[in-house]
Amino acid sequence: MRELRVDDAADLAFVRAMMERTPSVGFPSWFTLEQLVERQREMVAALLDRLATRRLGATTCGALAPRPARDEPVAEVVLVAESDAATRAGFAWVRTVIDHFGRVPVAHIEDLATAPGHEGQGIGAALVQQAEAWARAHRLAGLTLNVWPENTRARALYERSGLAPEMLRMRKVL
């Protein structure tokens, strides 16, 4: 398990592909696959831009990354899991957010996926475990994430990893 290498084109392509994998598992009928994929593409583009900007800021002029506004994340990381053969096998994007009710920073898993062909080998569990280790290293008070109710496999993984459901968001289409 390692962090994403922002200047490695293959790493970036892997993360982009993984972000498009998440909607493939089932989602509420009022969204379309195209909508979700488009949103994922926007999110990953913004993420990779941010990471590149921070790296450039640190190496070219010694400047620190721009200070986040009050409710913006104070830190984020993209983890890349590799199989024995050093093949990219999964990824997780984790960042700090301010917990709405607790009003303290917590680590939030924005997205997590195992590459096709590598499922059922403990990669997903290892990614959640590493996200938790990152959260503990940052002295964060919790680990949160959102998951579609339809995604039973991911939900089972998260529950096995010690996360419990917190809130169920409901909708009526008008």
Ligand SMILES: CC(C)(COP(=O)(O)OP(=O)(O)OC[C@H]1O[C@@H](n2cnc3c(N)ncnc32)[C@H](O)[C@@H]1OP(=O)(O)O)[C@@H](O)C(=O)NCCC(=O)NCCS
């Ligand atoms: C959900 C997801 C991340 C699970 O990843 P994974 O790498 O298969 O997860 P794990 O291997 O840790 O656990 C999955 C299964 O493998 C089993 N397993 C765990 N370690 C194992 C090992 N060493 N050898 C064999 N099987 C193992 C687990 O018991 C579990 O059983 P299940 O099939 O009944 O669920 C993966 O299916 C995925 O990428 N889905 C699409 C993207 C997605 O939905 N992401 C979540 C967004 S919220």
